[in-house]
Amino acid sequence: EVQLVESGGDLIKPGGSLRVSCAASGFSFTNVWMSWVRQAPGKGLEWVGRIKRKIDGGTADYAAPVKGRFTISRDDSTNTLYLHMNSLKTEDTAVYFCTREPHFDNWGRGTPVTVSS
């Protein structure tokens, strides 16, 4: 059974940093591109970024609002996806979901990140 479990969400002051994680199981993590999607309170879904599998270069792409502040990484030895968030803004407050490509066929429950003073 495919499982994605996000963790690490917290209350952070503006300008702070945070790393959230996504533990994957039930599939070959090494062979899959992974994405992060977020949902601000009461709002719709927003794609944050993705990371390719190592064999495809392992590079990441980002949405404009987070580019230069967020970094996606992966540890294939532990089947874990990471989202490193720096210079956090109040508008980054959201539930962060990890999901696998293509077609986002499995989602975690998400981890809440609140940026507030």
Place this chain on the structure above:
Amino acid sequence: DIVMTQSPLSLPVTPGEPASISCRSSQSLLHSDGNTYLDWYLQKPGQSPQLLIYLVSNRASGVPDRFSGSQSGTDFTLKISRVEAEDVGIYYCMQAVDIPYTFGQGTKLEIK
């Protein structure tokens, strides 16, 4: 960025009646590999999103056959042949042909 525009944004439906949601993309979603990268998701109240339809018209595993997807150019449609109470939630279309992936605003389906 590709803009995805959904309509209607609110959709009250009587159980047993059909429902239709539209999604228009600002440019073609046809990839060089021949696939059209348009997916549909449903987020039920209090839950994570779930994949309903991928590549315009392919039902995801476990999705009832009352759900179907179609395309006409840059206009995409999700149809529910007979709405059931369990279908309530917010429906999103999403394009994945180009970075950044973009979602529609969402259509809230509610039971009358």
